[in-house]
Amino acid sequence: MRRIVVAVLCALSAGVAAAKDGNECIAGAGTVAPEFSLPHVASGIAKNKLDIAVIGSASSELTGPGGTNIAYPIWLEQTLRGLLPGVTVKVTTYTRARETASEMGAKLPRVIAETGPSLVIWQTGTADAIRGVDPEEFRVALDDGVDKLRAADADVVFVNMQYSPRTEAMLAVTAYADAMRFIALKREAVLFDRFTIMRRWNESGVFDLYGATRTTNVAERVHDCLGRLLAEVVVSGARLAPVVGKGTE
């Protein structure tokens, strides 16, 4: 029953993307359509210049054999360049292991000053859960962050935790995931539900997230898919935005 529902949702929402590259991880992700629009991304695209900053902790970094960066921001940038021909897309990453949401919030002004982004992709939550930060403090940090970003004419896409079945019983992420979803709804910000996507992948067998491995094969494919899905979300979010015409509203 649940499978059928997921399958129908996939066919409806991600069907286009799946047909395009035939990649089952995109279809297996289920619906990722953004709930809210990304107006600043839309105006960036209109000006043929899209600057994106990724703020995150260790799960936004991944180094493959030979030390090359193979994390999702790279795939995001590549995919956006393909989807938006003629637009100069630049993705800058500000990742730091173990950094909490309020520490990330504190460096937002620097990020804004350095890159002047149209969009900030804000991955956070896991470090807060590991360090046992008060979920209320986490929630306030996200709320304040949205204020800062909106004041700087930047959209925000929140990225929640990874689905990590092995550590699920030991790391209580629910309170933080709930806080993030709550702020996203309240502030009409886009939430990229990485947790649910990865759980669907695991349930439907697209990726085996239980297996122990030293290689980066699975990790690289997961990041690749996440990056492309994020690109999809960014472009759809921009399409939802009302067209900004000159002189009119």
Next chain:
Amino acid sequence: MSLPKLGDRDLRLDLFRGLALWLIFLDHIPSNIVNWVTIRNYGFSDATEIFVFISGYTAAFVYGRAMREQGTVVAGARILKRAWQVYVAHIFLFAIYTAEISYVAHSFENPLYHEEMGIFDFLQQPDITLAQAMLLKFKPANMDVLPLYIVLLAGFPPLLWMLLRAPAAALGASALLYVLTQHFEWNIPAYPNGSWVFNPFAWQMLFVFGAWCALGGADRLSVVILSPVTAAVAIGFLAFSFFIVLTWYIPGLDALVPRWLEERMYPIDKTNLGLLRFFHFLSLAVLTVRLVPRDWPLLRSPWLYPAIVCGQHSLEVFCLGVFLSFAAHFAMVEINQGVAMQIVMSLLGIVIMVATAALISWYKAIEGRSPRSRPGPPGATLVGGGV
């Protein structure tokens, strides 16, 4: 095995504490489809409120009588002995948790989860972590309820003394502590940072309120509790909170909640027992008392025996539930994590809890320490009996 008898003990307390223990167990299994039955998905409060309230009620019921009959010192000493037992149980659970997490840390490696592996960092510093755990400052996931309970019991002797002499003043003092805690943000620090997930200075109000009800407060309030107006208000509040919870999940509904209400309502604080959670629990309690009379025949039927017997041995069953939720997750990771497995693990866990509780009852019966065979204080199991 004899069924629980209706004595001067209110079996409804055992029933609902048993149910709360099941819900806590289910909530502690991650990614479990059966979680959808638990009350936290339908309103502000969850099983923790039920557990703490009933624990306060039974503590006062058992030790209040002991304090009248045996004196303040003896009753106080028994309460502290119980606190010590809960402490030992907590450390035992911590040992199991550490064994599981050490196993996973040793056997699991995946570059994708480099960040999540951060939870194993504490294994690098056993000198600090173990000491912090014994001081109740380091509390792993899902192990926050027992430390709260230890603190509540440790502070209970003087409070009970006061409740027996001036119940209104004791309740007032408790409410005042609650208010001051909200205002000055008092809490107990935790390790490595932050503070206690269940703030004892706030949650004590529910515990004391339970104790106050047990010592005659419920009778004094019975006019209010049984009035149709109260019932209507409670139903209205439950409906309101269900609607608000829906707005957290369904985009668009949120627009129906006026901003002034949002500003006053949020955050709904679990750590400090936000008032909305408290009222939600009260609404549930008021309706429960109306719908389930004390002499309800079903309370003596075999159908409710499984929940009642769990509620009668709640410390043991609570600890077992925490262990079983680890074990269920472990089995799901190692064997299969499908929906069928989630349902099987949930049911199996409850069956094991019931069987263990029945076994404990049987032991108490053969050792002549049954709550029903022993003269004197009726044995409330979480708090008094079977020591």
